Amino acid sequence: MLNLSKRLFVAQGFALPLALFYSRNANAAEGFDFQSVRANYLERIRKIKNTGLLPIIDIESSYNPLEIDLSAFTRSMDRAGIAMMCLSVDQPGKLVEQGAIWSDHALESFVKFPEYFIPTGNGGNHPAWTKFPLDFLMALEKFIPGHNYPLMGEFEVRHYPSPRQISRGAFFRDVEVAIDGPLMERVFMLAEKTGIPFQIHYEIEDKLLEPLARMLGKFPKAKVIWCHLAQIRYQQRSTQYGPAMLEKWLDQFPNLYIDTAFGDALSRYQPSGERHARFWSDAQAWTNLIVAKPYRFLAALDIGGDRMDKIEEWTKNLRYFLNRLPMPTREIVAYKAAWKLLFNEELGSL
Template sequence: MNRRRFITTFGAFTVAAGLPRFAMGQAASLDVPSLKAGYALRLKKLLAAGALPYIDIESSCNSTKIDVQAVAKAMDELNIGLMALSADIGKNRFADGVRYDDLSQRLLASFPDRFIPIGNGGQPPALTDAPGEFLDAQEQAARDGKILLLGEYEFRHYPSPRQAKREPEERDVDIPLDGLEGHRLFRLSEATGLPFQIHYEIEDVLLPTLEKMLAQYPGARVVWCHLAQVRYLERASRYSPTYVEGLIQRFPGLCFDTAFGDGASVYPPSGQKHARIWNGEALKKEWRDLIVAHPRRFLSALDLGQDRMHRMHEYDAKHRRFLAQLPEEVRHQVAWRNAWRLMFGEEFG
C-alpha cells in the first residue's frame, strides 16, 4: 500500500485556517495536507532568506524533561527546517505500563511547522522487555494516522561512546533482525507505507540477515542509521562504498542517514575512529563519490539524544561541515528534499 492510499484509508483530515490540527475523536488523526502546507511555508521562507534548511530525520529525547521552547528557539537560530523528535520510553515509565508516548501530538500543538510526528524509539526496554506490547501500540498509532514515520529501532546496538565510558554493558542490545520483532516491523512498514529506522551495527556476521530481510520485504521503507559508522573495523571487512552501492542498486526501499561522529571521534572500547567517512576533516573521496552518484538515498540527521539535547549548536555545526562538502544540488537533496519525498511520496513544490 502506498503512502497516499494509507493516509486516505486511515487518516481523518480537517483543514482550518491553513494550520495543521487533529480531528476530534478517539483516533485524533493528523491533518496531513495542512501539516504539509506549514512545513512547506517554513522551508520556503528559509530558502528565500538564503539559508540551507535541513530536515533532521533522527533525534530522540526524554519527553518528561524536554524543553520544547528551547529546542524550537534553537531550530530558528540554526535555520533547521524540521525535526523528527522521537520520545524514548524510559525504564520507569515502561514499568508503569506506558507503551506509546504522545510527544509528537504535544509538539504539534505548540509548533506545528517544525516537528514531524514520529513513533517512539525502539530502544531498551521497548524491544527487550515487552516487544509485542510496544509494537502493538506503535502499530495502533500508525493505523490511527497519528504519525508520518516510525521511530528508530535498535536491533544491534553497542553502548554509545558516553555509555561505554560509564558502564561497558549498558545498552548492549542484540535482537535478531529476522526474529519475530523484525518480521513484524518490516511487515508493518509494507502494510502502511511508513518508513522506519534501524540501528544495526556494521559487522560481517550481521549483513546477510539484513540483506535477507530487505529481499523478503521489498515494499518496506528502511532507513539504516549512521552511514559508515563502524565501531570495530576488524569485524566489518565487507563494508565499503562499493558494498553500500550494491545495496542501493538491489533494494530501492533502502536509505541511509548521515548521523555520524566527526573525524576525531573515537569509540572508547575499540580505540578506533569510528566515523569511517572522514579523512581528517575532509570527506573521503570514495564516500563523497557514492553520495554524489546516488543523491536521493541519503538523509540529514543529527542523532540528538536525551543526554545531549543541549548540544544542538555543536551537532548542527558538525552536520553542516559535512553538507558543505557536497555539490550544491546534492546538498539540497540530502538536506531536505529526500526526507520530504520519504514522508510524502512526492517531490517538494
C-alpha cells in the same frame, strides 16, 4: 478549545492510562495530517532559505518527554536553521515500568509547534523494546497507522553502547535482536503493509550483513532507513562494507535508505579506540556515491534525551559534512530526500 482524550493500553496485564493525549483542536487528536501542515512546512523551509542558510530536515532525533523544554528547543532549531525534526519519544524507564509502554507525546509536540516537528513513532529502545518487546509491538501496530505517523522511530537491532552511554556506565544499551527474527519480522511487515518507513540502528559487521539483505529482499515494500552511514565500531569485524558494497545494495534494494548521522573525523569509540566515523577516511568515494544516489541519503542530527541542548553544536558538524557535497546534491540530502521519502513529493526550487 482543549480536546482531552485518554487512551488506554494494556501492558503486562494492567490497564493504565497510556498517554494523556491532548490537542487544541479535535482533528489533531486523531493524529498527524500532512495536508493540514504542508503549507506551513514549506513556508518555514523558504524562510530559512531566504536567510541564506541551507534548510535541513533532520530524519532521526529523539527526546525525553518529561524533560524537554519545547520552547527552548524550537529556538535552537531557529538559530541552527533546522527546518523540521522527525522527533521520536524515548519513553522514560519509570513510565515503562508503570506499564506505559507507548507515548503519543510526539504528536503533542507537533500540535504545539506544528511547523517544527514531523511526529515520529517511539524509538525501539530500552526498556520498552528490550524488556517488553511484545507489548511494544502491539502498541506500534496500533498507533503508527492509527495516528497516521509518517515515520517510525529508530529500532535498536544491533546496538553497541554509544560513547556517552559508556561514559555513564549504561552497558544495558548493548542490544542484540535478530533482524530476521520474529520481532523484527513484525516491524518489516507493518512497514510493508502501511508504506511507513522505519529506522534501524544496526552495527556494520560482516556477520550481520546477510540477514539484513535477506529481509530487505523479502519485504521489498518495507522502507528501511539504516542509520549512521559508515559508522563502524570495530574495523576487524567489518571487511565487506564500503562505498562499492553499499552502491550494490542501493541498486539491489530500492527500499533501502541511509541516514548520515555520524561523528566528526576525530571522534573515537572508546572500547575499540578506533575512529568510528569511517566516512572521513574515504570521504571522496562516499561523496561520489551520495552524488550518484542523492535521494537515498538523509540528513540526520541524532539528538537524544541526553543531549537535547546540543542542536546548534551538532548542526555545525552536520553542516560541515553537507557543505562538502556539491549542489544540487547538498540540497537533496539536507531536506528534499526526506520530503520525498515521507510525503512522496519531489520538491522543485522553492
